[in-house]
Amino acid sequence: MKKVTIDPITRLEGEAKIDIFLNDEGDVADAFFQVTELRGFEKFCQGRPVEELPRIVPRICGV
Amino acid sequence: MNKLKVAIALGSTCSGCDVAILDLNEKILNLVEVADIVYWPTAMDFKIKDLEAFKSGDIDVGIYHGTVRTSTHEHTAHLLRERSKAVLSFGACAYFGGIPGLCNLSTKNEVFRTVYQDTASTVNPDFVTPQTEVKVGKFDLTLPELKDEGKALRDVIDVDYYLPGCPPTVMLREKLIPILKLVQGGELPPKGTVIASDKTLCDECEMKKENKSISKIVRTHEMIPTPGICLLEQGLICMGPATRGGCGTPCIKALVPCRGCMGPTAEVKDQGAKMISAIASILGVSEEKDLSAEDVAKLIDGIKDPVGTFYRFTLPVALINKKVGVK
Amino acid sequence: MEGFEPVIVGFCCNWCSYAGADLAGISRIQYPPNLRMIRVMCSGAVDPALIMEALRRGADGVFIGGCHPGDCHYMAGNYKTLRKITLLKGLLPQLGIEPQRVRLEWVSAAEGQRFAQVVTDFIGEIKKLGPNPWKGKNNEQAESGHRSGIDMLRV
Numbered sequence: 001m002k003k004v005t006i007d008p009i010t011r012l013e014g015e016a017k018i019d020i021f022l023n024d025e026g027d028v029a030d031a032f033f034q035v036t037e038l039r040g041f042e043k044f045c046q047g048r049p050v051e052e053l054p055r056i057v058p059r060i061c062g063v
Numbered sequence: 064m065n066k067l068k069v070a071i072a073l074g075s076t077c078s079g080c081d082v083a084i085l086d087l088n089e090k091i092l093n094l095v096e097v098a099d100i101v102y103w104p105t106a107m108d109f110k111i112k113d114l115e116a117f118k119s120g121d122i123d124v125g126i127y128h129g130t131v132r133t134s135t136h137e138h139t140a141h142l143l144r145e146r147s148k149a150v151l152s153f154g155a156c157a158y159f160g161g162i163p164g165l166c167n168l169s170t171k172n173e174v175f176r177t178v179y180q181d182t183a184s185t186v187n188p189d190f191v192t193p194q195t196e197v198k199v200g201k202f203d204l205t206l207p208e209l210k211d212e213g214k215a216l217r218d219v220i221d222v223d224y225y226l227p228g229c230p231p232t233v234m235l236r237e238k239l240i241p242i243l244k245l246v247q248g249g250e251l252p253p254k255g256t257v258i259a260s261d262k263t264l265c266d267e268c269e270m271k272k273e274n275k276s277i278s279k280i281v282r283t284h285e286m287i288p289t290p291g292i293c294l295l296e297q298g299l300i301c302m303g304p305a306t307r308g309g310c311g312t313p314c315i316k317a318l319v320p321c322r323g324c325m326g327p328t329a330e331v332k333d334q335g336a337k338m339i340s341a342i343a344s345i346l347g348v349s350e351e352k353d354l355s356a357e358d359v360a361k362l363i364d365g366i367k368d369p370v371g372t373f374y375r376f377t378l379p380v381a382l383i384n385k386k387v388g389v390k
Numbered sequence: 391m392e393g394f395e396p397v398i399v400g401f402c403c404n405w406c407s408y409a410g411a412d413l414a415g416i417s418r419i420q421y422p423p424n425l426r427m428i429r430v431m432c433s434g435a436v437d438p439a440l441i442m443e444a445l446r447r448g449a450d451g452v453f454i455g456g457c458h459p460g461d462c463h464y465m466a467g468n469y470k471t472l473r474k475i476t477l478l479k480g481l482l483p484q485l486g487i488e489p490q491r492v493r494l495e496w497v498s499a500a501e502g503q504r505f506a507q508v509v510t511d512f513i514g515e516i517k518k519l520g521p522n523p524w525k526g527k528n529n530e531q532a533e534s535g536h537r538s539g540i541d542m543l544r545v
Contacts, residue, residue, distance in 0.1 A: 001201075007111055010104045013078035015135075021202050030200070036135060036207050038193065039075055040174040042182050044165035047484075049367045051284040055322060056375070059162045062079020062230060168484065335481070336439035343473035351469040352460070359476050369481040382442035386486030387523045 001029070008036070013063045067123040067247050070102035071153075072114065072143045074129030074136035075163050075213065080154040081105040081128070083230035090237060097243045098124070111135075114142050122147040124246060128154040130163040130379070131214040135207035144220040149246065155229035157216040159326045159334075160379025162229070164213045167378050167385035168370065171211055212385050225257045227307060229324035229376060234311040235259060260309030263328055267308040268315050272296065276348035280365030283320065294320045295345070300372055304341040305334050324376045333382045335373035342366070396450035396516040398425045400509075401440070403433040405463040406498050407455025413502030421506035424513050425453060433457070433494075434467025438478045441492060448525035451491045451516040453509065458496040468496070488519055 001024075007017040015037040023029040041060055045053060071084065085106065087094060101122065102109045125147030131137055144150055155161040166174060175192045179185060195208050216222055224242075228235050238258050245252060260267060270293040281298035288294055294301040294315065302323035303315070310325050327334040347354055347362045354362070366372065374381055402408040408429045414421070430436055433456030441452045454475060462468040471494065479489035493515075495508045 008104055010108045010110070011106065013081075013105065015073075015075075019202075019204060030202055032199070032202070032204055034204065034206060037075055037133060038174070038178065038209055039130075039132065039163040040166040040169065040178060043169050043174045043177040046177070047368065048371045049282065051282055052368070052371065055319075056162060059077045059079065059229070062077035062082050168486075333439045333442060336437060336442055336478075339438045339474055339477045339481070343470050343477060346473060348466075348469075351466060351473075354469075356472065356476075359472050363473065363476045363480055366477070366480070368484075369477065370484040373481070382439060382446045383482075383485045383487065383524075387527055 002026075013061050064247055066096075067098040067243055068101045068121065069098040069124045069126065069243070070114065070117075070122045070143065070147065071100065071105070071126045071128070072102065072139050073105065074127065074139065074157065074216070075132035076129030076154075076156060078105050079230040080156075083154070083228075083236050084239075086233070087236060087239075090240065093240050094243070097240065097247055111139070111142075114139065114146065117142075117146040119145055120148055124149050124151055124243065126151045126153045127216055128152075128157050130156040130161050131210075131216060131219045132163060132166075133207040133209055137210075137219055140216060140219045149223040149251065150216075150220065151224040151226060152216045152222045153226050154231060155227055155324050155326065155376045158225050158227050159377040160213050160215045160384075161376055164215075164377070164379040164384075165371065165375070167212045170386065171209060213379050215380050218379070223254050223256075224252065225255075225259075227257065227259050227325045228310055232310045232313055235309060257307070257329065258309075259307050259325060261328065262308050264303035264306045264308040264310070264312060264315075264321055264325070267310075268293070268303060268312050270294065270315060275345055277345055278347060278350065279362070280346070282367065288318045290318060294318070300342070300366065302334075302338060302373070305331070305337040305373070322372070322375050326377055334377045335370070335381055338373040339369075394517060394521060396424050396513055396521075397448070398451040398453055398509075398513060398516065399444040399449045400425045400427045400453040400455065401430050401433065401436045402427055402453075402455040402497075403457060403463075403468075404429055404431050406457035406461065407433070407495070407505065409499035410455070410497040410501045410505040413499065414506045415502075417502050419502055419506045421510045422513050424516075425509050432462065432464050432467035432471075434462070434464065434470040434474075436471065436474075438474055441478060445487060445491065445522060446524055448522055448527075450519075450522045450525075451493065451512060453512055454492070454494045455497050455505070456494070458498055461498065486523070490515055490519060491522065 002022040004020040009016045016035045018033050020031045021029045102114050125143040152158050179187050179192050180190050193206050197204050272293040274296050277298050279298050288297050299320045301320035303321045306323045307325040307328045314321055331337045433454055444452050456468040456471050475494045479492055482489045493512050497505045
């Protein structure tokens with residue numbers, strides 16, 4: 001089975017890769033978009049004072 | 064003179080640092096006069112195999128932004144180091160871990176448990192979590208490994224230069240161009256140079272500083288500060304005394320207290336420890352003879368989230384930089 | 391925990407608590423030897439970073455001894471100590487370290503018996519807490535090698 005990998009996706013914020021699997025005829029058997037990062041904002045924002053969050057969560061995406 | 068070859072690689076980033084470089088606006092033309100950008104996945108279609116294809120010394124200045132959080136980020140950092148003559152750590156995350164470094168307060172399991180199960184909008188009854196290898200049908204998939212902690216770049220590779228800030232402000236990133244011109248001319252700044260000021264923010268800050276004692280800590284939503292007077296003296300926690308200057312104090316100019324995104328100055332080992340000393344020097348000073356231990360505890364209690372305030376950007380390079388011994 | 395002998399690092403101020411410890415010694419007062427003492431001129435000079443570094447390097451407990459409030463040889467040093475240590479202890483739980491591992495005591499130069507007593511008490515508390523989880527971990531902070539900022543005006 002042939003695989004075409006696009007690693008990483010480019011020209012945007014965020015990290016991910018795409019694996020495209022081809023069957024013997026050369027047609028796409030399946031394709032997977034995989035996000036390759038995790039920072040855990042959902043976790044470390046817990047316990048922070050609410051008035052500080054507007055200064056923390058913009059760092060999710062700088063664009 | 065030959066144009067420099069510059070690469071811009073990333074770790075765990077929000078890409079604010081990429082945008083900061085793009086926000087050079089028309090000055091980006093000055094940048095490309097000096098340098099050819101030979102790798103920049105955020106802005107152009109470069110793949111990791113392009114970085115792998117370079118040989119040692121092919122890149123003059125390798126710029127890295129983002130925390131080192133996964134095996135891919137480590138791999139990229141090592142690649143950049145091997146292929147580059149000089150490595151520049153760009154932004155708070157690469158320099159000292161940045162906000163993603165706050166992940167060090169939890170274990171990987173705790174993070175997965177929250178992100179992939181406990182959050183209100185998540186439906187994941189089988190608690191499926193990212194695996195480094197998984198088979199879906201007849202297809203083998205891989206993911207990078209999430210490390211147990213976030214690290215600063217200098218804890219993974221040897222770094223030559225640093226540009227702090229989250230993101231580096233206009234004043235700082237415009238320095239990139241004359242610095243690259245120096246490198247082009249062979250006049251490399253000494254290794255370890257930080258492209259910012261030597262002194263703390265307070266030195267640069269235009270607010271009036273008069274009264275060296277405060278009786279109460281105030282949360283930022285509890286007051287509208289008086290312009291022109293030091294924010295710390297008004298009771299707001301401002302990280303200025305423990306933070307490197309050179310950013311131009313845009314936050315203070317907006318009457319918003321500093322949160323330390325420029326990191327500590329060169330001699331300071333631990334930014335949070337420095338801030339503890341700074342606060343202790345001015346909190347409750349004029350009445351200190353009359354305060355009991357309980358009164359002091361009540362005063363200190365006004366600081367609601369010490370770690371999140373004092374170590375917001377620098378936890379991975381702190382002395383106590385993560386939770387250990389917790390399963 | 392069986393057989394656990396805590397390593398306690400102590401910062402004792404020259405004028406009061408260190409003298410108190412000296413008095414305990416001269417008076418031949420017996421107490422466990424777990425405390426490794428560092429003499430400082432004033433408890434107010436103890437940088438929180440020193441306490442954190444001791445914990446990072448695996449010290450099971452850190453003891454700070456100062457003069458009684460009002461008696462500081464440098465007038466106000468120990469008031470600073472109280473504020474610093476209170477703030478530090480408030481921060482440690484967020485980092486996963488029990489605040490009871492850091493102990494601040496006022497001991498005067500005449501209180502040899504008291505010095506021995508508070509140290510013995512502290513050692514007992516640490517024995518109950520168990521070893522510092524940082525023991526044996528990667529204890530060396532990476533040599534940063536980062537230096538001063540360049541003068542913004544020169545470039």
